[in-house]
Amino acid sequence: MRGLRVAVPKGAIFEDALAALESAGMPVGVLREDGRRLLYRAEGAEFIMSRPSDVPVFVEHGAADIGIVGKDVLDEQQPNVMELRDLGTGACQMVLAAPRENVEVVRSAISHAEVVRVGTKFPNVARRYFEGMGRQAEVIELHGSVELAPLVGLAECIVDLTATGTTLRENDLVVMDEISSSTARLIANRGSYRLRHPEVAALVEAMQRNGDRVG
């Protein structure tokens, strides 16, 4: 039987994901090599390098047994996977934000139940947030640089992630509301969790024992 196949997110949480896997004794060294390989086979494990938002897709379909992904992505996609562990890393907040000079206009539009345009990479989260307030939004889906939307008249506000606050600040946007918090999570395919339980459980236990990080 092949080793567990792990979906590793490229990008912001890549290094923390490697540290968590390494803390559980997984041979992730090969992933630190430069290059364009996307599938690595190591002793007792396989790794796929995935776009962060595709990690739940690989895991839900069983193309990967486990994966690491931000809670924000799980909130958006609500995939049918097991969430095994909060790794505590990759902390960020999902917020409603708007240009400093438009905050009151946007607030007033929302309170008067006017339809506001919201730019976001998280259309389901944004829709649920507005519905939760009994309000409607026209959700405009983007795939990056979401902060641009209200600066160029594509939307009045955004629903996006913030961590240090630098991107909001440098684009003169301010937080109007905090929607949720996110950290990286270890997820598993439901079938793999059952059929390969000893391996998956040992991995989770090792992460727990070693505090998700090496050193």
Ligand SMILES: Nc1ncnc2c1ncn2[C@@H]1O[C@H](COP(=O)(O)OP(=O)(O)OP(=O)(O)O)[C@@H](O)[C@H]1O
């Ligand atoms: N500035 C940040 N600081 C800390 N964690 C972040 C930050 N931005 C995003 N994250 C976390 O890291 C995850 C991956 O973010 P990243 O920016 O690497 O993905 P992405 O390139 O937007 O992904 P995709 O292209 O698949 O949508 C996010 O889902 C979130 O959980």
Ligand SMILES: O=P(O)(O)OC[C@H]1O[C@H](OP(=O)(O)OP(=O)(O)O)[C@H](O)[C@@H]1O
């Ligand atoms: O508060 P900060 O520390 O500035 O981080 C927040 C930024 O990080 C993420 O963007 P990312 O780097 O993924 O770029 P993107 O615009 O392509 O999504 C997020 O979408 C914000 O734009």
